Amino acid sequence: MNQPLLSTSLSLADGSRRLSQSSPSPHTYLDNRVTKSQTNRRRTRSQGARERLNTKEHLTRLAVGLHDVELAHKLERCHSRLSVLTCGRHIARIIPNFTCEFRLCPDCSRRRSRKLQNKYLPAMSAFMLHRRVTAVHLVLTQTHRKENRKQSAKRIKDSFTRLQRRGFWQKHFKGGTWSLEFTKDKNGLHHTHLHIIGFRRKFFDIELLRDEWLAVTGDSHVLNLKPIQDIATGLREVVKYVSKPLDIRRFGAEDLKEFLGLKNMRMFGTFGEFRDFCKDFEPSDNDGDEVIDLESFSRDLVEGCACPKCNEPLFDLRMSGKELPQFYEQVESSPPRKVGTSWN
Ligand SMILES: [Zn+2]
Numbered sequence: 001m002n003q004p005l006l007s008t009s010l011s012l013a014d015g016s017r018r019l020s021q022s023s024p025s026p027h028t029y030l031d032n033r034v035t036k037s038q039t040n041r042r043r044t045r046s047q048g049a050r051e052r053l054n055t056k057e058h059l060t061r062l063a064v065g066l067h068d069v070e071l072a073h074k075l076e077r078c079h080s081r082l083s084v085l086t087c088g089r090h091i092a093r094i095i096p097n098f099t100c101e102f103r104l105c106p107d108c109s110r111r112r113s114r115k116l117q118n119k120y121l122p123a124m125s126a127f128m129l130h131r132r133v134t135a136v137h138l139v140l141t142q143t144h145r146k147e148n149r150k151q152s153a154k155r156i157k158d159s160f161t162r163l164q165r166r167g168f169w170q171k172h173f174k175g176g177t178w179s180l181e182f183t184k185d186k187n188g189l190h191h192t193h194l195h196i197i198g199f200r201r202k203f204f205d206i207e208l209l210r211d212e213w214l215a216v217t218g219d220s221h222v223l224n225l226k227p228i229q230d231i232a233t234g235l236r237e238v239v240k241y242v243s244k245p246l247d248i249r250r251f252g253a254e255d256l257k258e259f260l261g262l263k264n265m266r267m268f269g270t271f272g273e274f275r276d277f278c279k280d281f282e283p284s285d286n287d288g289d290e291v292i293d294l295e296s297f298s299r300d301l302v303e304g305c306a307c308p309k310c311n312e313p314l315f316d317l318r319m320s321g322k323e324l325p326q327f328y329e330q331v332e333s334s335p336p337r338k339v340g341t342s343w344n
Pocket residue numbers: 075078079099100101102105106107108
């Protein structure tokens with residue numbers, strides 16, 4: 001049973017070309033779409049900062065529209081004043097005045113995603129080493145129905161719970177992490193995917209896994225699987241969906257309202273043996289109401305320290321959040337400093 005378990009569109013993921021010439025499968029469309037959503041779009045930091053700003057303004061407008069004054073106010077305050085540690089050419093650290101911790105806030109979800117990575121990466125590496133397992137990125141999908149986001153999420157999570165109880169799954173997997181991804185099509189139907197980092201103990205034929213998924217969902221056999229070469233990249237890929245559950249800029253007031261109703265829904269979790277393994281430091285992505293002590297995020301860099309990139313001294317620049325994209329642009333367009341002898 002030691003067959004490669006790749007679907008056609010992902011055959012390059014393990015460097016194998018053997019399957020890449022196969023005829024398109026009926027799942028090609030979806031597989032390509034899933035694969036595409038997994039590809040990082042290259043963008044500069046200034047573009048990223050500008051997008052975050054726009055997203056936030058959009059969310060604030062929606063909150064105002066819903067008369068949620070508190071949320072609108074929190075979003076407006078979040079990252080509105082910044083202390084930027086810079087050498088003039090590099091940005092070493094950005095300290096915001098306030099973080100709103102709203103799940104859809106692009107600034108706060110970035111921080112949350114970093115926290116999840118810092119927390120789970122050591123556990124994952126240790127688990128792989130001790131249990132002699134390899135990691136795969138599995139995407140499970142379901143057929144779309146007329147249902148709300150909550151029902152859609154519950155349906156796929158219930159199916160996954162049933163999958164985990166089956167002998168096939170237990171024989172081949174030793175747990176992992178899951179996260180939810182929401183998308184919505186033109187007709188307003190929810191497409192919910194489950195992204196799983198699965199720790200695989202042995203190879204299997206992917207068609208068998210499709211059959212298993214069909215057995216637990218009743219109507220869906222569409223899934224995608226690729227080996228994870230580098231666990232840090234794999235984890236980053238998966239927590240991306242926690243930090244960016246959907247395209248917020250296309251969000252309407254109704255979407256926000258619905259999302260606010262999901263307040264306590266978990267978007268990320270661990271399962272199986274991996275769950276037990278990291279029980280001591282199990283975090284939650286659902287820390288919306290938690291007061292974050294900014295000091296606890298402080299790293300060692302302060303004004304006067306050497307820039308980690310060029311060794312020039314860092315100074316503290318105060319600016320408003322709206323000025324950040326432009327400052328990034330300035331930094332990006334400054335010519336690289338000549339490397340002096342003090343550089344190590
Ligand atoms: Zn925020």
